[in-house]
Amino acid sequence: MTETAQPKPEVQKDRSMVLQKEMIARHFERLAAAPETKEPVVYTFVPGNLTELVRSFGALPVLPEINALQSGMRGKSRDYIAEAERLGHSEDVCTYVKCDIGMLKSGNIGPTGKRLPKPDLLLLSYTGCYTFMKWFELLREEYDCPTVFLQVPYQGDGTLAPEHRQYIADQLRNEVVPALEQATGKTFDEERLRHYLGLSAAAEDDLVAVLQSAKKKPSPIDAYFGAVYYVGPIFSAFRGTEEGAEYYRTLRAEVEARAAAGLGPITPDGPLDEQKYRLVVEGPPNWTNFREFWRMFSDEKAVAVASTYSKVGGTYDFGFRHDPKDPLGTLADYCGGCYTNLNLPSRVDMLVNYIREYDADGFVINSIKSCNSFSAWQLMILREVEKRTGIPGGFIESDLVDPRYFSPANIKNRLESYLQMIEARRREVSA
């Protein structure tokens, strides 16, 4: 008997997905054309990104982390990492860095197949990760371009003290703004910045509504794998832009419609309407096997209802919004409130609250081999969250973009074991 191949599920594309694809394509076209159009280019990072400020100078942001993860998703990172290792970067270095350096040395072709321009300025707006600093040191060596560092005090005692906020705002005024003026040849336009911050706040409202929709049962979104797409524009080049605001209006309407219809999220293998496990997830996803990783969850009918990674570019669900009335102050608040700038008790509180507010059945930590900012403490976090919620946690280990550290059998085994453990406990309780 001849077996007929199962037809692949038709990928459902919402309007917001089309919008996102188009805006990214336009952005990378502008970047590719920048050497001719003379649009200035600023390289920066996701945590503490100052996109509105950069845009207010008419500059285009480039986010090397995003390029690295895109390379991982497109199956390019293995070769890029190998290239960086040939150049002398050790195996234990952050794989985002090696992927980016490898891409740079392989022609600097970005995620859409267009060449990325050289930076006019390297803007390091978050120094909590020392790897970022070393990364830009490497890029400065490569491009021989100006660099500006924004020193962001760590929230060691769980809050951003007024003097710390002032310290950041002063640096913005006295160092970052002059550096941007010099790199772009334009004068700081505070009104323009206010306008962009207003657009940011509107998009942030919509994003929070989208993420909090996961409180519903079934959840209309996957707040980890799906949320990676949802946060893409606001964590990268589109915060404070008209197209970004439109994207989030559209997305919110779609998600609200799905929630009203009692539908689950769309996964790569179709809708996930039947949800057996509601999970909170800590840590970045693996990018090289992103769909396979997602499928391990969706096959078990597990949906993420909240995640910390979807807050890495802003913890908006805690109430923070960019405030046009205090442009530099609000940017200082934003930079200080980055997820990885939070101390251990704050990260534990966040997970505990998510588990309670989203009525989660469990929480899973994906520990990343090459990211100390995220991975340090994670076992302590696991124990503490278990203690406070009485819910056992699951622990998976993989990497950002190095496919050598993604072992599907091991990860699947752990995840299945964890979910079966939840199920066994449920049965025990009901018996």
Next chain:
Amino acid sequence: MKCVVGIDLGSTTTKAVILDEEGRILGRGITNSRSNYDLAAKVAREEALITARFALLRHEVEKRAGAEVLRSLLKAFRLSQTLAQLARLEELILGQIPRLVAEPLRAAARTSVGSIFDSIRTEEEAWFKDPDPPARSDFFRDAAGSAYMRLAEEIGDPNGVNFDLLVGLYDRCIIQVENEPLELGFRDHIGSALERIGNPDAVREGVEQAVHVPLDEICTVGTGYGRARLPFPKEQIRSEILCHGLGAHRLFPDTRTVLDIGGQDTKAIQVDDEGIVTSFQMNDRCAAGCGRYLGYIADEMNIGLHELGPLADRSKRRVKINSTCTVFAGAELRERLSLGEKREDIIAGLHRAIILRAMSLLARSGGVQNQFTFTGGVARNSAAVKALRRLVEENYGERTLNISADSIYTGALGASLFAQREAAA
């Protein structure tokens, strides 16, 4: 009789456990996984059914003829199985001679092979008659292989039928023997086993009764790395972590922490008073320090896996070894030997190194609670147990350490208990 089956498809061995309706263990089977899970599951299940049949006739035979006769019957049955496999192996090897041996040497090769198999058969018969036979591996490959190698070395002659040629023939055929579903069933061998022990009436009656009891498998649950190969619905597949937790609970109901060191992973598991897992940790991105590491060391030293522990137990001075990388293990071993360290001291150090790695996982999973149960193939290794006992006491104080003689079946036992629950649901 209704029964349930648990199958644990491990990376090294595949195990099966059969429970009766009351949850009593009826039978157990084990075989090499040999990268063929379908066959391994079939063989392990068949073995478990055979021991289940023996369990069924135990009462009758013990009552009428005594326990010793039953033991003899079981040994005779194993002998019958082994002789059938030996015959198949010999047939295959003889069949390879025209292909692999130059014409002038063929007759001599046939003679040598025949002589080796005659000797193995004689040894097997002697093993059967020995009231207290020496311990040996459960697997045909190991038992037959070590005898074949030894005899090939002894009879390797200068006329060209040397050791390498004989071993080449063996290597070519042993996998095929393992991968053929040989007739290992109860009915196929029990008759000859009965004949071998003199066909006593009391035993024959018990056997006839046991043969005719239908074993109705109402549910099977699979676990282990090969579980995805099993043609079961999702509800009948369980993670080995859950199975080891529940299996350990069944063996030792006061168990709260379980350590399982299997072929390619190490698991530290915490369970509640019902045997349900509350927390676990596994080795991460590589299999350093797992059972396969010991297998690799045994291969490097050209000794059997079961000989490692007793060798390490002779150590008087432990060598400190940090690396548990399986790939580097051979290099580490040779380096230490070249430095003049004694084999037993190095091996003791290697055992401690893998247990140290397990201790890290135990700590990460929540520590070692009382009682503590050690499962998996490595729990059979006396040197690993010694190192574990010592390190647990140093780090956590006195703990009751449980090790079942049948610890290798813990995962399959847990799977059978899940099967029992599924059947009842």
